[in-house]
Amino acid sequence: MDMIIFTHRTFYSKKYMKKLSILLLISALMFTCFISCKHSNNTNKKQQLIIFHAGSLSVPFKQMKNEFEQENPGVEILLEAAGSVQCARKITDLKKECDIMASADYMVIDQMLIPDYADWNIQFATNEMAVVYHETSKYSDAINQNNWYNILLKDDVLYGRSDPNSDPCGYRTLLTSQLAEKFYNIGGLSEKIISKNQEYIRPKEVDLLALLESNAIDYIFLYRSVAEQHKLKYIALPDSINLRNPALDDFYQTASTDIIGKEPGTTITQTGQAMVYGITILKNAPNKDLAEKFLQFVLSDTGGKKIMEENGQPSILRIDENSKQNLPQDLKSLF
Numbered sequence: 001m002d003m004i005i006f007t008h009r010t011f012y013s014k015k016y017m018k019k020l021s022i023l024l025l026i027s028a029l030m031f032t033c034f035i036s037c038k039h040s041n042n043t044n045k046k047q048q049l050i051i052f053h054a055g056s057l058s059v060p061f062k063q064m065k066n067e068f069e070q071e072n073p074g075v076e077i078l079l080e081a082a083g084s085v086q087c088a089r090k091i092t093d094l095k096k097e098c099d100i101m102a103s104a105d106y107m108v109i110d111q112m113l114i115p116d117y118a119d120w121n122i123q124f125a126t127n128e129m130a131v132v133y134h135e136t137s138k139y140s141d142a143i144n145q146n147n148w149y150n151i152l153l154k155d156d157v158l159y160g161r162s163d164p165n166s167d168p169c170g171y172r173t174l175l176t177s178q179l180a181e182k183f184y185n186i187g188g189l190s191e192k193i194i195s196k197n198q199e200y201i202r203p204k205e206v207d208l209l210a211l212l213e214s215n216a217i218d219y220i221f222l223y224r225s226v227a228e229q230h231k232l233k234y235i236a237l238p239d240s241i242n243l244r245n246p247a248l249d250d251f252y253q254t255a256s257t258d259i260i261g262k263e264p265g266t267t268i269t270q271t272g273q274a275m276v277y278g279i280t281i282l283k284n285a286p287n288k289d290l291a292e293k294f295l296q297f298v299l300s301d302t303g304g305k306k307i308m309e310e311n312g313q314p315s316i317l318r319i320d321e322n323s324k325q326n327l328p329q330d331l332k333s334l335f
Contacts (some may be wrong), residue, residue: 054104083167106278120323127243160200178255180216
C-alpha cells in the first residue's frame with residue numbers, strides 16, 4: 001500500500017513539474033516579447049511638435065504639416081487652432097505646452113507673450129477683411145461694395161462675427177465698422193452694425209463657417225483668404241475699410257477698441273493698422289530644434305510661403321530690430 005501511494009505521488013509530482021515548466025517558459029516568452037515591443041515602441045516614437053495657431057491658418061498649416069511630415073518621417077506635428085488671443089491665453093493663463101505660436105495679428109505676440117514667454121516675433125503674412133456669404137444668403141444677388149452695410153442691417157438678415165476678446169478677426173470687425181462709418185460718412189453706422197445679431201458671436205472666425213454653410217446665418221465678417229479657401233462668395237471691401245493697405249495706416253489708426261488684457265480687470269487697446277500675421281517659438285518650447293527647422297520651412301519660398309500664397313494669403317518677411325537681435329542664429333540668415 002505504501003509503495004502504491006509513493007508511486008502515485010511521484011507520478012503527480014512529475015506531472016506538476018512539467019506543467020510548471022511550461023508555464024515558466026510561456027511567462028519568459030511573454031516577458032521577452034513585452035521588452036522587445038517596449039523597445040520597438042520607444043525606437044519608433046516620433047518627435048512631436050506642438051503648434052497653436054490662428055483659425056484662419058488652419059488650411060495652409062494643415063498642408064504644411066502634411067508636407068513637412070512627409071519630408072521628415074520621424075516627426076508628428078500637433079496643430080491646435082483657436083482665436084489668436086485665446087491661443088496666447090492658453091500659454092499665459094493655462095500654462096499649456098507649446099513649441100510654436102502663429103497669430104493672425106503679430107501684436108498679440110508683442111503684447112501678450114514678449115518678454116515673459118517669447119523673445120522675438122517674425123511677421124510673415126497679410127490678409128484683409130471681407131463680408132462673406134453664399135448663394136442662398138438673403139439678398140445675395142443684390143449686395144455689393146456700396147450697399148453691404150444696408151443689407152446687413154435689414155431685419156430679415158442675420159450675420160455673425162467672432163469674439164473680439166478671443167480673436168483678432170473679432171476686434172478687426174469692430175475696427176472695420178468704425179472705418180466704414182468714417183468712410184461712408186454715416187453717423188452711428190458702427191453702433192448699428194455691432195449691436196445687431198450679437199447671439200451669433202463665436203470664439204473664432206472659422207466657427208462661423210458652420211453657421212453660414214448650414215444657412216443659420218446669411219453673412220459673416222471674415223478674412224478674404226478663408227473665404228477663398230472654402231470657395232465662398234465675398235464682398236471685397238474698399239481699402240479704406242478692409243485693413244489691407246499699409247499706406248492707409250494713418251486712417252486705420254483713427255479706429256480703436258479695447259479687449260480684455262493680460263491680467264484680470266485690465267484692457268489692451270487695439271488700434272487699426274494693416275493686417276500682419278506673426279509667428280514665434282516659445283522660450284520653454286519642448287522641442288526647440290525641431291521648431292526652428294519647421295519655422296525655416298514655413299518661411300521658405302518653396303515651402304510655407306508658396307502654400308500661403310496658394311491659399312490666398314500674401315507672404316511677407318520682416319522683423320523689428322529688437323526681435324532680430326534675439327533670433328536663434330539659424331533663423332537670422334533668413335533676414
